[in-house]
Amino acid sequence: MNEEQDNNQPVSRQRRRFLVGSAQGGAAALFLSPLGNLGAAAPRKPASSEDIVSDARTPLPMTLEVNGKPHSLRLDTRMTLLDALRDEIGLTGTKKGCDHGQCGACTVLVDGRRELSCLTLAVAAQGREIQTIEGLANADGALHPMQQAFIEHDAFQCGYCTPGQILSAIGCVREGHADTPESIREFMSGNLCRCAAYPNIVAAVTQARQAMEE
């Protein structure tokens, strides 16, 4: 019930493509990491493991296009787009709530569609247009209708889920999933709000949809 995230699809497809496309060893290391939680207690020493993973650690030069600006970086290939945005580019508006694709706090727009930046490797985001919360307002400071609606409807409390909610909501409207409160509730359910500002989020999305369509 928690995970009504149709935006997961392109992300995991993207990740799979990368895994296949990269050197075998690197892929093995990448594949291990989501499973690594199972515990340090279990010794995990595949033969020549050192050789295998050194591949993934070697920083790879790459260019990410964020909010219309190119950023040339050298990154550990295991780094997620989320960490690249926050730690390397300095756009800390995108938030980490789980790092596992379970909360929506890290939602950004990639090529105009909502994606979870914690499930997107930075290397896989090359050549795609990334939009974060920092890139929404106009240069003159005028807020996007969704940002304005969130303020007017008090659609947040602590604000931690808010950047993800706003970008997800824009995606939701563009997908045509914001026509009714029921549809908004359903298609915004991948974005958890522990403060539980849900009724106000629905009201904000409803208002912004009208403004965005005008």
Place this chain on the structure above:
Amino acid sequence: MAEPTSARRQAGMQSAGMKKTNSERASPRYESREKVTGMARYPADMRLPRVAHAYLCTSRIARGTIQAFDLAAAKAVPGVLDILTHETIGDQPRQVPAIYQGGYLSDSFRPLGSAEIAYWGQPIAVVIAETYEIAREAARRIDVTYASQSPPAATIDSPEAVTQPLAPMDIDVGDFDVAYARAPVKIDTRYSTPAQHQNPMELFATQCVWEGDHLTVHEPSQYVNNLKFGLAEQLNIAPERIRVISTYVGGAFGAKGFLTQRTALIAMAARRLGRPVKLVATREQGFTVSGYRAETRHHVQLGANRDGRLTALKHEGWELTSRADTVAMGAVSMTTRLYACPNIVGRVNAVSADRSTPGFMRAPGEMPYAFALETALDELSCELDMDPIELRRVNDTRTEPVGGLPYTSRSLMQCFDSAAAAFGWKDRTRLPGSMRDGDWLVGWGCATAFYPTYAGNSAARVRLSADGRVHVSSATHELGQGAYTMMAQVAAEELGVPVEQVTVSLGDTDLPPAVVAGGSSTTASLAPAIMAACDAIRARLGVTDATSGTVSTAMATSGMGSIEEFAETRAPGLPADSIKGLYRGMATPFGGVHMADRVQFALGAQFVEVRVHARTHEIRVARAVGAFAAGRIINARTAHGQLVGGMIWGIGSALHEQTELDERNASYLNANLADYLLPVNADIHDIEAIMVPEEDSLVNAAGVKGVGEIGVVGVAAAISNAIHHATGRRLRDLPFRIENLMNET
């Protein structure tokens, strides 16, 4: 730094023309723009030059010892800078007491203090590396050999768990046994609630940076001064050398109330390395980084006359705790004081098991204990064939029955009446199963909500400039409850300036100290201090009223560039020397049932409509109406958010939330946000929160009772009662899931 007398506070309020009733204002949040543009900087967002990254390695057993670490593979990963284990950090940080022993820490067990393992998920090593990816990889390459003592005691019913009656919490009034034996109508039932985790969206982050022998900590906190003074004690350094900054907190709900064991480890790592160190614990690790709501069991016995009047009430609770700390919320102190009754027994037991120390989670004791009592009352109303609202009405009281003390104000039945009217309760048909709508079994239920009114000592500084601008500062905390907004608004009203002219600083130990942001007490504690500082400014200007513009006009013509006033206020009921605690990170909220001459509670009524699908047994809360009387409401908008959010938490507590235990090894099975169910947008339908006007000049100078937690309380009972009304089935164990309505008929 003179402490204003209450008379002076009173005079100030009157001269300023403050209304103690609900403010009409509902100004947007002070920090709205920052929050919708990504510019609000939470502690993990602070970018420190040359920062190294920490990753925790946690225990996979719950009880035993570490026999050996093999760190070779971890150390061999290029970019690893340091690994802390109990073998490498010696006896640092120091063993210091937990809050339960008068100290600062959320628990007293030092996770890297020795080879001992006391709970699953216990940090046993900290890897520091150049990048997060390297630290994580190295942590997973640490090979640990454990000597496991099994089976561990996982929960209250485990054979190895130790039950300890907490005699100081005993309540005995009249003769319960005799009265219960004689009661013509009796209820004797048991209830349970599960372990739950706060899971604020923001992870537990800590960043530490040393400059010389001065340490700055960026960490989301509900009490920055607790963190500062506790950490100083752990690190054995002067508190003046520590600064804690937490200007935005991404939700807390009790999880960030007190210093946890992780902070000193990161501070030590940063000192050893001579570089800033950043930890962002994973979501799973967060389940054992701080306290949580422990599982509880309840035995409730009610005796009543046929007219519904209670003659005997007994509530006994069992709460899980760790072996290191005896923690119990013990809210029988409240459930025994809600209704008139001549014969009462209250008992609390702590049950120690091999788990991390529990702590505070939004309405920590109130939620589980209210669930038990308020469900039992509904069972009694069914037994009596009496409307559940009428049952509350015949047992309503102006004085609590345990100590005979008066309620400062009590608007319980006003809440029931206004919520019932908004809900349409009069159309309810009494018989279970009688309100079916097609395939959906419809049930309506209600329950009382209560939360004790607390306040703590707090200080604030207010500066008024010649151009009419105002700055308010205090080391209080913005958790999403609206502290920035409240501070700006109180100062604006007190000085008669537009709220747009007020700026606010908070969440920094360099500012005047404030109470912990817990116990729904921020506004009740801090508003009086801001009022007192504004009062002093007006006194300097010789202005007695604050109607629009008079203060700024006087200021502009005074010839002074600015006036700055500091004020500290002592909360009602606290002794004079308690003010010292404010300057040592020990300002704790006080009030509720602990006052010498009175009790003070916010009260409310929760109404829900549930729909249970006849075939699938799916349970939906179609709508909920809550009415709450909580004294003066400073900002209707942020208060509404708190109440609605609380009610949704109540729905979560009833239908979703449960930290699942693997009883074989006392581990958590669902320590992530996909498997730990909490309400998502699609779970929530119509929620209405009504604020019932209430004036209470006794609780504190601001007349504020607080709304942060009461919204949670009573919802689970109302839902249980509604499910019974819908199906005839009485569910007594939270959470209620589809499978609980299957099997039996």
